Amino acid sequence: MLLFGVVRLSERRAAFVSAVTHELRTPLTTFQMYAEMLSEGMVPDPDRQRGYLNTLRAEAARLIHLVENVLSYARLERSTSQHRMKDVPLGELIEQVKGRLIDRARPAGMELVDRGDDSAFSTVVRVNPSAVEQILFNLVDNACKYAGTGADKRLCLIAKRSGRATFRVQGQLRLRDHGPGISRGDCRRLFRPFSKSSQEAANSAPGVGLGLALSRRLARDMGGDLRLDTSVADGACFVLTLLSSM
Numbered sequence: 001m002l003l004f005g006v007v008r009l010s011e012r013r014a015a016f017v018s019a020v021t022h023e024l025r026t027p028l029t030t031f032q033m034y035a036e037m038l039s040e041g042m043v044p045d046p047d048r049q050r051g052y053l054n055t056l057r058a059e060a061a062r063l064i065h066l067v068e069n070v071l072s073y074a075r076l077e078r079s080t081s082q083h084r085m086k087d088v089p090l091g092e093l094i095e096q097v098k099g100r101l102i103d104r105a106r107p108a109g110m111e112l113v114d115r116g117d118d119s120a121f122s123t124v125v126r127v128n129p130s131a132v133e134q135i136l137f138n139l140v141d142n143a144c145k146y147a148g149t150g151a152d153k154r155l156c157l158i159a160k161r162s163g164r165a166t167f168r169v170q171g172q173l174r175l176r177d178h179g180p181g182i183s184r185g186d187c188r189r190l191f192r193p194f195s196k197s198s199q200e201a202a203n204s205a206p207g208v209g210l211g212l213a214l215s216r217r218l219a220r221d222m223g224g225d226l227r228l229d230t231s232v233a234d235g236a237c238f239v240l241t242l243l244s245s246m
């Protein structure tokens, strides 16, 4: 049993190193090549210069997101973030994180729409706000990568107040897109860390398959949960449940 655990851990480590290395190599090659071309004056056309600089900026943002995910995953393995918990009304929480989500969605041509009624917005939840921001950022990042090609570019962030679970009112944040959705076969492995093989990573949108695994762990660390709602007619719908304050 112990041996099995050790083997699984070393397998996961190897998969992790290979996935992260793959993810780092592509943007670093781009940085080196574009920086060299720009500094050597090989791109005289101002429009092309701006294009290259925008690519550099987008690649840097992608690297920051990857490093942020890897660091918080490592941090979660060591400790919980109970000391960063705060009581915040759902509406206020959405206002705090919305800016960063819109900034991620805009370049992908996606429009973030938030919905909810007063009873949802005024539900006070007990959360680590930066963990909630990281979870929602991962969901929006995925929607931009995997659902950005659909005709309907709306991304709905819906706040809900839901029934009592274990005697506590819950707040819900749902993120819904109208992309291709997720097949039943893929549902199970979505939340496993490093679910993507390097082959898959090379063939599809960039990412190491850590975002959803990390997001679920962050949600559970706060006493909440993250799951996929399979009952929606089209696209993908992720549901983040949060405990209300006592």
Ligand SMILES: Nc1ncnc2c1ncn2[C@@H]1O[C@H](COP(=O)(O)OP(=O)(O)O)[C@@H](O)[C@H]1O
Pocket: 138, 142, 143, 146, 147, 177, 179, 180, 181, 182, 190, 195, 196, 206, 207, 208, 209, 210, 211, 212, 213, 236
């Ligand atoms: N909104 C979505 N629409 C379709 N597929 C999705 C969506 N979100 C996630 N997925 C699938 O779930 C997988 C795991 O997501 P994630 O853990 O964030 O890894 P990554 O973003 O690195 O691929 C993705 O590779 C993709 O196949």
Ligand SMILES: [Mg+2]
Pocket: 138, 141, 142, 207, 210, 211, 212
């Ligand atoms: Mg992701």
